[in-house]
Structure formats: C-alpha cells, structure tokens
Amino acid sequence: MVFRIVILVQFLVFTSILFGQTFSDYKVIGNTTGVTELTQAQVKSYFKGKYTLWGNNKSVKVVLHSSESPQAEKVAKLIFNTTHTGVKKYWLSLVFQGRANPPVYCDSDLEVLTYVKKTPGAIGIIKDETSCPSQYVIQIK
Amino acid sequence: MRHSFFIIFIFCCGYSFSQREKVVVNGYGHMNYNYNNDLNKTADPTLSYFELGEHDLFVNSYFNDRISFLGEFVVRYTKGTPTYFSASIERARLKFDYYKNHSIIAGKIHTPINYWNDVYHHGRVFFPSIDRPTAFSYLVPLHNLGLQFQGQNLGKWNFGYDVVIGNGISATDASDDNLSPATTVAFHIKPTDNWRIGASYFYDYLSDASVTGAHSGHSTAPSHIHGDKYKGNLNYHLISQSIAYFGDKHEFLNEFSYNITHTDTLGYANNFSNYTYYGYRIKEKHVPYAIVDLLSIAENDLFTYHYDIMRLWLGYRHEFSETLNVKAQVGYSTNFLNSSHSSTNSIDFKVQFAYGF
C-alpha cells in the first residue's frame, strides 16, 4: 500500500513537472519588439518561427533553452508540446529549409535574460521567479 | 602584458559569441550499404557495396534585421574526376524580408515544386526514408537560379506562396540557352503545425531538349534506339500536389506530379508520378514505415524518355537524436504498366546512417 502511494505520488510529481507547466509559471521577455502583450497562441507562434519581423521591422530573434538548461524540457512541452529533442529537430529543419534564421540556445535563465537585454528583437522565456526589469516583460493576455 | 592578454581574450570571446549569433554552420552527411538482386539477370545478378554519400556544408548568416544568406555546398562521389569527388553549390541565396512575412530571394534555390524538394534538400538526416522519390531522378527540376517571391505563415491557415522566375532546366549556373525563363508558382496551407497541403505549377521552354543543364532531374535516359537525345524544342509543364502530415505518432506524405511535354515531332506526352509514405512512431525513437513509389513516362516523351517503374519499400528508422539516425529498407521494384518496354524486376536491401553536426 505504501509502495503504491509512493509510486502514485512520484507519478503525479513527474507529470506535474512535464504537464503541469503553464504560462503563469513563466515570463516571456523581449527587447525592443514594440510589443507589450501577446496571447499564448501568439507567443507560441513567435517561438515557432512563424513571424519574421516585429511590427517595428526588427527581425524576430528567438532565444531557446539549451539541453544544459533545467528549463529545457518544460519550455519544450509548454511552447511546442514536445520534448527538447523535438524542439531542436523542429528548428534544425526550419533553418535548413531556409524559412527562418537560427535560434539562439542559452544554458540558463540568466543567459537568456542577458542575451535578450543586449539584442534588439530578441524574445525569450524564463521562470517567473527569475528577476527581470519590467521593461523587458511581455504580458500574456 | 597580462592586461593585453586579458583584452585579447575578451575580444575573442566577444568575437566568437557574435560569430555564433550571426553565422551558423552545420554539416550533414550519410553513408549507405546497398544490396541489389536483379531477378531478370541470370549472370551476376547481385550487387553489394558500401557507399559514401553526399556531404553537405550548410551555412546560414544574417547581415542585418532583414537580409540573410543561406548556402549549401555539397561534395559527392563523382566517377571520372581526379579525386573521385566533385563539389557543387546546391543553394546560395540572399533573402530580403521586406514586409512582415514576405520576402524576396535571389540566388540558387531548390525549386519549391513539392514538399520533399522544399523541405529536405540534401540533408538525409531529415529524410523520413533513405532515398528521394524516384520522380526526382526523372521529372523534378531540382534547382532554380533566379528570383523568388515568398510569403509564409499568412493568416489563419498559415498560407504560403512561392513565385520563382529563373534559369530553365537546360540552363547552367552561369548561362541559359534561351530567353524564356522557367516559372514556378506554388502555394501551401498549414491548417495545424503538423499539416502541410500544397500544389504547384512549373513551366519551361527548352529550345534544345537534349541539353540537360544544372537544373534538370538527375537522370534522363537517352533514346532506346540510337542513344541520341532529341534536339528539338520542347514545352515542359509540371503540376504537383502534396499532402504532408508529421505528428507525434503518424507520419504521412503523398506527392503526385503530372507532367506534360510537348514537341512538334511527337505531340503531347503525359507522364505522372506518385509517392506515398506512411510511418508510425511506435516509441519515441522507433519508426517503421512503408512506401509506394510510382513513375510512368509516356512512349512519346522526348525529354525523360519512356519508362515506368513501381517501387515498394518497407523500412525502419531509429532516431538516436535529432542529428543522427539509422534507416533500413527492403524493397521490390517492377514495372506496373502492361505496355512497358523496359523490364524491371529486382529486390533491394539498404541501410543508411545519416548524421548532422
């Protein structure tokens, strides 16, 4: 009985890690995008390379989490509904087709934030707990 | 001195970081094992050999917010050359994003004629199976050198369009033998991320159909009687349609092409091809699949020449990662038209390691 409870709790924790992430757990950040708020669907579209330019004609530079980042799998599930390997495969193929410029992969929330701060047009996603100047935060409507 | 080294070190880090952003270089390659048993032959019917495949250097760079460069340079085995290898520029193009998701592209591209040519190019690691569809060796004008107007992810259905005006099938990368450019018009929709449904039309006028330039299919057989190719003029129309679905479990691709060639000598020749692929992902990395690949070239075709073949394949793909996979296929090839004048009857077994880096 105890064993079954332990297994159930582990399963729930595991699935909550993989499936329990929501946008409220994260902050979408951007630099000089001319955009202050986006819907969840729009956020996903930007991270999937569906938009080439922001409204202010800056190119969209997508920043993703590398496999070194603890957020990699969670962000992959949240945005792409797949694994981190699936995300890399998706982007590799998109770039190879010539339909998008390559994304940048960063190893941590801090690296994502640092890159976004110094790169106009960049968009990234970090944990909500990670502190970030408010001018970079894009609200999710 | 220590101060100088520190400055140089910081510079190199910054330089390499900015290089990492602006210039991305990837490589792709593959190697095969091939086994073929020609059931029509009584003497020496079997071939068995390893093959070093194409190796592909892929470069992507952007100059500013709106202008980027893409290059794909391939080295492949070529008989009769001093090193047995030759290099080619498969793609080299500048892209200008002039307004939202609309772009103008100049350079050498893969003709956006169907899903396969537009998505997979020369990267075997992206192929769901080992080889391209048979039509690529006969009907499909693989490359185009010219100007492309492209739009993508437009509207609710992610509508995309491509209009290409460029050198024709018989052209080289430095000249064209006639004033008539080749024209491609293609469009597609992606109702969801996993779907892509598209169609295209390609037209070219060849003033000398015997000249197979840099942009034809990779194989056009000579005339059966004399080995001389038809040297007259020819109108080439190609209509293609594709449906692609690549989801978590199911993978499906169907590409149909209808080709009409017209000569004053033999009139209209009607050719077609159809490629159907289905794969089922039984676990994250394991995908068994099946293929039916048909090609029919009419008797009176004077560009590709009369041929028909049906290839049936069963295969398995194991994905070690997004940049390494192994595929194995067993297949049977035969004619499927009663009027066929060529006789094909063979069994094949192939294994491929495809990788990227």
Add this chain to the structure above:
Amino acid sequence: MMDDLKYAVICVDDDPHILQMLSFQLEKIIDTKCTLLEYFTIPQDAIDNFDELLQEQIDVIFILVDFQMPGMNGAQLIRAIKLKKPDIACIMLSGQANTVQVAELEQDGLLTCFVHKPWDEATLFQVLNPIITSKS
C-alpha cells in the same frame, strides 16, 4: 527464326525518335512472331533492304515514310518502292510535306494514306489495322 517470318513492315524517317515511337506503337498491333519490323533513317538503306526481303520472299505489308529526308524525299521513295512491288500499301507520315508532290502521288494512286505529324496512336491504328488484317 527467319523461316517463321512471312511478312515485313518498313518504316523510314530520318528522326530516330519517330522510329522509336513507331516501334512502340506497331508492336501493339503487329504479331512480331511472323512479321519483321524494320526501321531506317536513310531512304537508300530502306530500298536495299526491300530488295533483300523480296529475294527472301517475305511479303512487305506496308511501308511508312516521312516526307522530308536527306538524299531522297518520301514521295521519291514511294515511287521507287512501287516500281518493285506495285501492290504494297504506302503511308506517308509527315508534318512538312510538299503538297504538290503528295497530291501527285494521290492522283497516281500510289499513296494509301497521309497521316499528319504529330499523330495520335488511334488515328494511325485506324489506317494500319485494315491493311494488316487483310493479310491475316
């Protein structure tokens, strides 16, 4: 094997692609076990071969010729063949025939039929089938 061949058909066109197309089509309506199919790009070669077939007593059912050929045009070739075998059927397959010479052939009763290039298979078979079946 030659003993089994009772009949022959001759096609003459300086374009080998035309001859190849004709070979694909004729093989559909002619029994090649008893009929020899011969193809020539040079009219004189066709005439020389015709003489050999006559000597072998092989019945040449019909001759199918282009008009525009180097050395000898189709009308001249038909006249030469008709001298050797008056009852042979002669069909001209052409896109650029001299209408005067063709009309003269028709007036002289030397031309069985004229088929315009490019031709479709059904039209050609409509012309040839009665000739072939009259022999079998």
